[in-house]
Amino acid sequence: MFDAPTPGDTMVQTDTKISARNVQVYYGDTHAIKDVNVDIEAKSVTAFIGPSGCGKSTFLRCINRMNDTIDVCRVEGDILLDGEDIYDKKVDPVQLRAKVGMVFQKPNPFPKSIYDNVAYGPRIHGLAKSKADLDEIVEKSLRRGAIWDEVKDRLQAPGTGLSGGQQQRLCIARAVATEPEVLLMDEPCSALDPIATAQVEELIDELRNQYSVVIVTHSMQQAARVSQKTAFFHLGNLVEYGDTSQIFTNPKDERTESYITGRIG
């Protein structure tokens, strides 16, 4: 059933940020994620690929406990962030989410100004001591989101007035403003045109210097372009996990091979 190499046994990881052990997710009676084990490296980009409904987004949302907001969703197994179980009773999901930021499929800026969009996270976490501090955080985040030059003259304009690609980069800037350690991206480019996609991909590549990025994507080309590690999900199973170059050139599992060559999907 599960024949991917067990991470930790065959692969030597010196710097593991997140490790999942025997994770099961149920939506009511549906068994959505089946026994997933994976180690995600710090300061690298890990891509989750797989056909629709394979559970990759579900698994991603487990990492910052966004699934808590769904009543019927139940998670079993352990997910360790820096060796600490994030599903421990002592963990407050709010505190966890400050550490594990998230960017969603559809750009979802708050219907507020660009400045307020970015400043919201730092404000509620008390990261800025003064207005000047906050201004600095906002600028730094917008620069990291690679959107500063486009919006620096209109920080008070509504964030919803930007184009789709700009909105998504604004959302990335908003996510990095709280200084997370891990950045989860759920198909961040699926609503964007090719040019905006290229900009966001470039940005993801830069973000790798500071964050562990986990990205869910439908596009195999995108996974090949931006990630160092790739995990292939199929029907709730983690079929294969390994270096991106290896997955795309020399997959070990025939399901992976079928998928990347376009025979299943």
Add this chain to the structure above:
Amino acid sequence: MSDASMPTATPHGSIHEQDARTKRRNAAESRFKAYGIIAIGIGLLMLLALVYTILSKGVGAFQQSFITMQVELLESKLDKTGERDIEKIKKVTTFGYAPLIKTAFEKTTAENGIETALKSKDMAKMLSKSAAAQLRDYVIANPEKIGETIEFRFLANSRIDGYLKGRVTRDSIANDKNVTPAQLDFADQLIAAGVLKKTFNIDFIIGADASDQRPEAAGMGVAMMGSLFMMLVVLALALPIGVAASIYLEEFAPKNWITDIIEVNISNLAAVPSIVFGILGLAVFINYMHLPQSAPLVGGLVLTLMTLPTIIISTRASLKSVPPSIRDAALGVGASKMQSVFHHVLPLAAPGILTGTIIGLAQALGETAPLLLIGMIGFIASNMPETIGEGLLSPNSAMPAQIYEWAKRADPAFYERAWGGIIILLIFLISMNTLAVILRRRFERRW
């Protein structure tokens, strides 16, 4: 996808000719449109008829007939000692003022060269019974004016007023003991002399209700204050309770059978007849808690119960309409559930909540039935409340209750006032609904 399963293409006729099926479809569509236009047309006709009836019957209430005369405030009648001692002046009852008015009326008649066989007693009967009281109130308020001659504008009684408005005619008074043809002749002479005139009557809007005998003096003002205080109670209670309950139910409560039951019952409550809330208010607030009867506070509490379901339902609907991506965005940057609701969801839902609240208030403003049971109806002789506490606790009526009260009194002059009251009530309701629409347009965000 085998080729054998494809149906062989049937040749269609010319598209310049409608086939029978298309004709039938188009005819059905035209028929449906016609039904719609007829239905709307009937509705509009009804509305026009309603507005026309209300206006034609009610506008008269905003005008009233007044008789102007110079009254000499005789010291010998009003303040025999000449000390201007307010306590002694107050001892002179309205009966003491009646002769002054009679004399003044006679003098006015003479000055205008009107000849009449009418006795001064019958002349004075053409004035409202409130005339003497009006004079007395003036003297008590301005004792220093005693001895002077002051111009007064007295209300004509309801029959004379009705004569000016065309409601009372020489034929219609055949069996009426309150007015004689001679008085109407005299009224004609007074009109010609410019003494008797029909003018705008602000007292109908700001004044208090009057007893059965004086329809010409009755006004809506105090009932309006009653309604205002009730609405304050409703707003102060129903808005926070309703919004808090909806936020909890919509955003925080687990979805299980208990919340399902609560949800169904809130919808049921919205459909409960208002008189049931009235009897609940009577049982709980008055009989059990011993709050004062006829008080706007109790009325407000009852109407709060009635308005709550409306507010909860509309608030939940507007919370639901906020896209979940906004909640995700807030949670994603590490906001707590409460922060995401109060910082992001609530501001976006606010226009909907406001609209729902205003419509709930407008419903409550027009509600009569529950007020019947808590005694906010009937002739409640009260003056304008002077403090907020008095406004909440002293007996009062409300606009729709006042209208009902007038409509059931015998004198046709009250009937006219009921229609006038309906105009005022409708103006309030229309302004509130307009405000709701404006607020929604103004603050609605699109994304």
